[in-house]
Amino acid sequence: MKYFLNRLEPKLNESIMSFIYRTTLANYQNFNTIFDDLSSIVFVYNCNYLDKDAYWYDQFSKVVTLLRRECDDLLLNKFDEYFSQDLLFGINHDRICYLKKHTKYCPECLNEDFYHRLYWDVSFVTVCTEHKIRLLETCPRCSKKIRLARLMQNQCTCGYIYESAILPKTNLTDNEVQAQNILQGLLLNQKNHCSIKNGTKLDKKEYLRLFFLFCHLIDNVKVGNVYQEEGTIQKFNIGMKNKEPKNIEMMSLVTTFVHLLITNPEEYLSNVINEINNQASFKKETRKLKMRSFNLIKTHEKGQLYNTIYTDYLIHLKDKYVNTLKNVEIKPEEKEYLTLEEVTKVYKIPLRRIKFLIDKGRLKLIKTNTSTGQVRLIEKSSIVTYLNSLKYEINKIDTSKLLGLQPERVIDMVERGILKAIHGPKTDGFWSWIFDEREVEKLLRKSLKNAQLIESPTEDMIHFHKANFLLRHLEVDTIDLFIRIVKGDFTAFVIKKKSNFSDVYLSKAEIENLKKQFEETRIAEKGYTLKEFGVLFNTDARKVKSWVVSGKIKSINQMKNPNGTTTYFIQKEYVENLVRIFREYPSHNLKKQLEELYRERNI
Template sequence: MIILFLIYVQPYENESLASFIFRTAKENFMEEPLWFLSLFTERYKHKLCESSLNWLDDIPLSEICEILKVNIQDAERMTFPNLLKQLHLPLKNKVKCPWIMYHTTKFCPFCIVEKQYHRIAWSLTYSHCCPKNNVFLIEKCVKCNKHITPRRIILDQCGCGATLSTFPVNYVEDLSLIEYQKIINNLFIKKGSFHLNKWITNHRMLFKSLEFFATWIPQILPKHEIPSIQNIAFSENVIARTRLKKEKSDQQALILYTYAYKLLYDWPNSYHNLIRTAENNVEDNNFSIFIKTALPNLLQTELYPIFKEFINYLGIYKLQTKDSLISLEEIPQLIKHFNKDIVESNYFHPLPVNLKDINLTVYKQKEIENWCNFYNESITKEEARSILGTSSKVTYQILSNNLIQDIAHKKNGSMTSWIIPIHALANFIKELKKQSVRTLEQKEIRTLNKAFEWIGYTNSHHLIRAMLEGKIKYIFNEKNLGNSVLPVHDIYTVIRNIMLKNAEIAGELPISNLTFLLGVKKSDIEHWIKTKRFGENKSLNAVTFENFHLFKKQYLTTYQLSHITGLSISQIIKKNYTGKIHSISGPKFNDGNKILFPINVLKDLQVHKYHF
C-alpha cells in the first residue's frame, strides 16, 4: 500500500517533527493522528513509537521524509538530536538527557490560539515562560494533572477532554525571568557565540553552568534562602545529585534555573554571596561534598571558572589578600611532571583556610609560577634514566646523592618523586664530558654499567663523583653514559679507598664490600670467618675493621696480588702451580675454594712497596 496524502504541509518555524507529523495527519482529516503511525507500520514493516518521533534519525527519518515529501535537511532540523547539536550539547542517553523533556512538553495557550503547533523550544528543560506573551508555560493539564504531549498540542485537547488553549495563564512579573527566557529562545535563532559574562561564551557552557548550579543550590542552601518567584517558593526536598528535570516540578525547576541564571549574570558577586550564605547555613555534609568533590571535578572542563572563582573567594574573604591563589588540584596544569608530594614539601608555603570546619590549603600562584619557570622544562627519574642509559637503582643513587644540581624531590614512604630540570641534567652531562680523555693507557677496561654491577649500585655515586672530580680517567660516551669506559685498576682503587674510609668510620666492613675488596665470593668470606682467618669474628654478615686489618697483614687473595703486581689472574695461578710462589690455603689444601697467599709472597715476586 502506498501512502499518499491529499494535502502536504510545510514545517513552521521551530516546529518539532512530532508536531509536523501529527499536523499533516490532522490536515488530511484523520480523526486520530496516531493513525499515521499505523499506516507507517503497514508500509515499512516496522513500528514507530509516538514518544520517539522527535528523536528519529537515519533510516526511519528518511522514511518519514518519503511519506511527507519533505527534504531530509528540513526534517533533521525538527528533531531533538539536531537541536542538541545546534546548542553544542552532548547526548549520551535520550531518556536521561538533562537538556530536553523526553516526550512531553510545556506550552503557551496564547501561542496555540495564534498557531496550533508544538514549538520545539517548549520541550527544552530551561524553557519556563513565553517572552512573547509574558506568561508562564504550562506543564500539566489543569483538569486531570496529566503531562501534555506534542500530539495533544495539535489536537488542542488533553486526553480528559480539556481544551489546552483555554487554560488560565499566570503572567510573568519578574523582568529578569523574561530576559532569561529571551536569551534561551534566541539560541534557536542566532547562530554563533554570545557573552553572558566574561567566561560564558557559548550555548554549551551556559546550559552546563545552569545545570550545575541548579543541581547544587538546593543541596547547599536551606529552602528559605532560595529566592521565590511571584509567591512561588522552593518547597521540595532534595534527592542528592539527581537529574533536576526528573525530580522537580516545572515550578520548582523554574526557581532553581532562574536563580542559577541570575547568579551567572551577576558574576562573580552573586556566586560569592551563594558561598557565604551556604557557609552560614550548613546543616549537613552536602556543603563539604560541594567544596571537596563537586568543585574540583570541574577542573579541566569548561566549567573550570566556577572552581577558580571559589579560590578567588577564599583569597578575598578568608585570607584578605590581593595575591592570586592556586589550589593543589590546579598545580598539575602548571607543572609538567606533577606529584602532590612535591608541592606538599617545604618547597612551597601553604596557606591554610577553614571553611565551616572544612580544612583547605591554597598557595600563592606567583610562588608556584616562579618555581615552574625553573622546573617546568623538566623530566622524571625514568626519563633521566633513559637519557643516561643507567639502571633505575644507579639513577636513584645519582639523584639522591645530589650529583645533579637543583633537582626537586619528595619522599613518601618507600617512593620518591623527582623533578629534574633539563638544564641541570645537561650541565651534569657537560661536566662529565669535560673531564673525559681520548685514550686510556690501561688495557683492561670496563663500561660504566659493568663497573656498577661489579662495585654494587650503592657505590655507583662514588664512582661518578670521582669521574666529575677528575680522580679517575675515562672515555665518555655521549650517546649513553652507561657505555662510557674506565680502567679496571682505577675503578678498584677509587672504590677500595672509599670503602676502607667508610669502614674505618663505621667500625666494620659488610660482606658485600669484602667480596669486592678481596675479589672472592661471599661463601669464601664465610669460610675464612669460620676458619678464623679474620680472627675472632662473631658475625657472618660483616667483619670488624680491626679484624680486616688483621687479615690484611697476613694474607693476600689472587685478585689482590694481581692488582698489586699487575700480573693477570692466570699468570699468578700458573706461578703457584709451578711452585714459583706458594699458597697456604685453597682447594689443594682442602681448605676453601679460593687460593690464599701469605703476605711474604710479595718478596718472592720482588715487590717491595705496595699500597692496600
Template sequence: MKAIQPLNNRIELDVEESLVSYIYRLSIANHFEFPSVIGDVIGVRWWELGSNNFDERVCKILAVLSRADYQDIYTKSYHSIFKKLNEMERKIWTNGSRIKYCPKCIAEKKMHKSLWGLRPVSVCIKHRNILRHTCPKCKKNVQFGSLIKGVCKHCSFKLEHSETEFINQNSFFYTAQRDFQDFLLGANKKAFGKLSKFQIVSIIDATCRLFDGLESLIKDEGYTKEQKIFTYPPDEFLYTVSFANAYWMLFKNFPKNFHYALEIFERSDSPRKKYRKKQFINFLSTHCEFANVKKAYEDFKETRVIEGQVPRNLETFDLDSALKRKKHYFTKRDILKLYDISKGEIDKLCESDILKPKKVFAKTHTNYFFEKKETEIVIRRFLEKKSDLMTKTEAGEILDVSWKGLTFLIKSGHLKQKAGPVEKQFVYISKKSVESFVSRMNQTVFSSKENQQSGLISFQACFDKYVTSGLQIGKLLDWIISKQINCYSFTEDLAINQLLIDEEEIRNQLKKRAIEEKGYTQKDVSKILGYTERTLHKVIGANLITPKVVVNKQGRKIYYFKKHQVDKFKKVYITPGEAAKKYDVNYSFLNKLWHKKALKNYLAEYVGKLFLREKNLKRFC
C-alpha cells in the first residue's frame, strides 16, 4: 500500500467547525478543483462528504493529510456521536441534505459549524437569528461548496447578505435553543436532569410526534407567522417552535405544563389521536429512563377518568382506563341496565339539571358520564316518586270510572294529584291515594248475588236518574264510605261503575241534602207542624215565620224554611190541640182564656183558629 503524503498547504481546524467544512477548506487551500480529490484519498465518495459522518479509519488518514491532531478531527465527525445509534435514531439527529447556515457567521468566517449539521439546532445563539438553508434570491438549497465560498452557485448571490430572521433574546424559543446548545457543548447540565443528549432528543421527538399539527402553546408576539408543532417542520423557524414547545412541556414546570398540553391535545380535532397516544405510551413503556413522563401521562389519564373526560368506547382500546372509569362513572347504558328507567326519562333528568353528567363532546355526538354516588341518590329519589305516580288514564281504568268521575274524585279529595318528578307541568295521580280509596270502598261495599237486585240501582244509573237533583260522584262516594247508604257489588275487584246502590237510601240522602242546602219545603213544614198548607200561609202572612221566597220560571212563589226557623217556631207557638195533650186541659178552657183576653190569639186577624204562645199558656197550666 502506497504511503499517504501530507498535503502541501496546512490550515487550522476551527474549534466550532464541522469536519466536512474542514475538508472543503483544505481542498481550496491546496488548489483542488473539487473536494472529491481528498475524498478519493480518504476513501469517501463525494456525495457522502456532506453527511459529516467519518469513522476512525477515515479520520486517521485525514489527520495524516492535514497534519492535524487525530482526536480534534474525530470529535468534529458525527461518527463520534452516532456510532451507537440505530438508523431511526440517526434520522432525528441529522438534517439529511439540508445545509443550515447563519449569514452573519459566514460573514465573519467562511465555514460550516459542527452544530449546524444537527437537526435539533435551529438558532444561532451568538447572533440571535434563525438559521437558513436556502438562498434568499433563488430559493434553492445551499450546497457546502457555496457556503464555504460564500456565494450561491445557482445565482451568485452572496450568502452573507442574506436577510436574517431575528429572534428575541427573552423569547422562550431562544431560551430552549440556548439551553440545549449549551448542554451539547458541555455546559448547563442541570437543565435536563440526568438525561443524556440522545435521550433528550429522543423524548422531544416522541413528544413532537404526539402533538404534531397542534397550535404552539407558547407564543412569541414578535412573529406573525404560523406557530405550530411539527414532527417534520418545513423550515427552521417552525422547528424552533416545535423544539421549544416540547422543552417547555417536559423540562419547565413539569408535569403541570405537560398536563396542560395533554388537555389541549384531548380537546383538539387532531387526526389519528388514538394512534398517536398509543405510539407515545409504547415509546415510554420501552424507555425506562422516561418513567417520570410515563407516570405523569398515567396521572393525567386517571384524572380524566375521574372527571369523566373519556370517550364512550374507551374499553375498545384502553381496558385499564375503562375499568377505572367504570369505578367512578355510569354511562346511560349502565343506568338503563341497573334501574327501571327509560332513556327519555334520563334525558329529561339531564335537561332539568337534576342529573348533572360530565359531557365529552365528540364530532357527531356527546358522551355522558354520571358520577356514581350522586347518580344513585338522584335515581333512587326519582324512582321513589315515580313509584307513587300513575296517569289519570291508568287510575280511571283501575277504578272503572269516567274522566269526569275521576275529576270529581280529585276535587272531593278522595284522590290526590301530584306533579311529575321531572315534568312539573304534567299532573299524575298518587298511587297511594288510589289504593287508600279502594281500601275504604272495599270496607263499605257488600257482596251481592244477581237475584238480590230488588230496590237497587247501578252507580252510573244514579246520575242519569237523579241528575236534576244535583247528585255528584264525590257526594255519592262520601255517602258510601261514611256508610250513610248501602252499596253492593257482584265482583271482588272494585269497579265503581258496576256498584249497586239502595235507591230508597239515595232519595233519603238527596232529600236530607236538599233540606240542609235549601231548607224545608212548604209541604215538609205542613207535615212537621201538622197544619194544612192553607193554615201555613196564614202563619207566613202573620209574620210568625219568615221563609226564603224563590220565584220559579212560571212566576210561582216557592217557600223554603230553614230547620232552625221551624224548630224555633215549634218551641214558641202551640195550637189548642197540642196544648190539650201536653198540659191536660180542654179546648173550652183555652177558649174562655182567649175570650177574657188572658191569652192572645196570634192568628185572630187571619183565621178563626186559636194560635197561642206556649210561654203565655204556662201561667194558667
C-alpha cells in the first residue's frame, strides 16, 4: 500500500471511518479495495473503536498509517479513561458505551457538512443538541439499522438517501435536553464542569465516573417504581439483563434519569435504593453488587450529598431493621423508627411498659411483613409525644385538688364523659387514674369563664359545696350542679386570685328557686315524703311510716335505694284530700284527730 498523496485534515469531532472514507475519495480510490480481504469488515463493524484483540486490528492499523497523521483523536478509545474504570456490568465497557455494528446520525448535520461525527457512536448520545432533534438509528423507509459504511455512501440498501430525511418534530423534555447538553459538553470538552444541587462542581472525569456507577445501579430496575415518566419502557436495559430493546429511546431515558440522579438526587435516589433493597425485585447477590456500586458513589470524593440522602433514607426506613445492614452507622437517636430494644436502651422505658403503651395506643407500632419475617418498629414521634405528655400527667388526687372537687367526683366526671382520662381502671384497665393537666385546666377555664370575680362572699351567696349538699336529696349531684354552672343556669362567683370550685359561690336565691322547682316537680310526680307529711299534719314521721307499712295509707309510691332501703312518697291527691277533710274538723289536737279519722274512715 502507498500513502495517500492528497492529505486531508479531519473535521470537528470526525470519526476515523469518516476520515478514511473522505480521504479515499480525495485520492480517487475505492473505499472497499484499500482493506483488501477485510473489506466486508467495514460493512459489519463501525471500526471507530480499535480493539487490539480483534482479528482485523493489524490490517486496519496499516490503513490508518496511510493517512500519515496521528489519529487517536478520531477514535472512541479516547473516551476509555472515563468509561473503563470498573467492570461493573460483568462485560467489557465498550460493549455498553459504544455502538460497534451500527450508528446513528442527525440529517440536519449531514446537510450542513457531510461527515460522520465520532460522538454519534457513544451509546448515551441520543440528541443533536444543535438542532434539538433526536438522532436517527434506523432507516426512515425500511427501518433497518444504519451501517456506518452505508451512511458514508448516503444510501440505504433500500435506496433511501439518508441526508434527505425530514424528521417530525420531536417533543424533547427539558430534562432530556439538559442531560444531553451536559454529557456531550463534557465529552467534547465544551464544558469544564457540571454543578449538582448542593453547589458541588464535578469535572469531566468525576461526572462520567458517577454516571457509569449510576448506570450500573439502575440497570434492570423497573422504571415505573423509580421514575414517573410516560412511556412504554418497563425496565432500564444497559447491561443487556432483560429483553427490553436497547434502542435510542432506552438510552435517552437512561441518560436523562442518570443525570437527574447525579444533579438532583433528592427527588429520585431514595426510590432507587428502596427498589434495589426490594427482595422481590432482585436476588441477594444482585443487591449486594448494586449496593457495592452505591457505596462507591456515596464514598466518592464529591459524594457527600448522596451519602446524606442515603443516611436520611435509612433514618426514615420502617420496613427493615437498619442496624442489621452492612456498612451502616446510624445511631438509634437519629432514626425515626426504632426497635423495642432500642426504645428501652435510649429512652429508659421498661419493655413491659412499652408493650402496655403499644396496647393502649400511646406508642405507634409499625408492622411490615417481609419474606424473612415480620419487622416491628416503633414510630419515634409517638415516643416523643408520650415523653412530652409525662410532664403534664397527674393522678386522681392532683386532679381533684386542681378542680377543687372530691376525688370521687373526678371519676364521676370521667364516667359522665365530661373529663377524659389518659389511663384508668374503667378506661383501659390501668391500675391508676392518669389525667392530662392541660385538659383539666382547659375544662376548669371553660366551666368558670362566665363567673364573676369577687373580693369576698356576701350573705346572699352560698358556697358551691354547701349548695351541692342542699340539693343532693333532690337528685342533683355534684356533676349536675357543675353542668348547670357551665351552661350558665346559675350565676357563679369566684374569689379573686382563686381558680377552682373550692372558691366558687352561687346565688342563694337561685339555689332556693331550683330547690323549690324540684320539690314541686317531685311532689307532682311522686308525692310528699313521710317527713313532709308529718310536718304538714304535725305528726312524727315514724308514726306516718308505721301507717304506711301497716297499709292504713294506701296511696303511696315506693323507690328502692342503692343501699337496699325503701323511700316512700304519699301521693299529692291523697294529701290534698286529707287537707280538705281536716277543714271540716277543726281541732287544735291534729294528731289525735288524725288518729280518730284513721279509725273511723280507715283512710
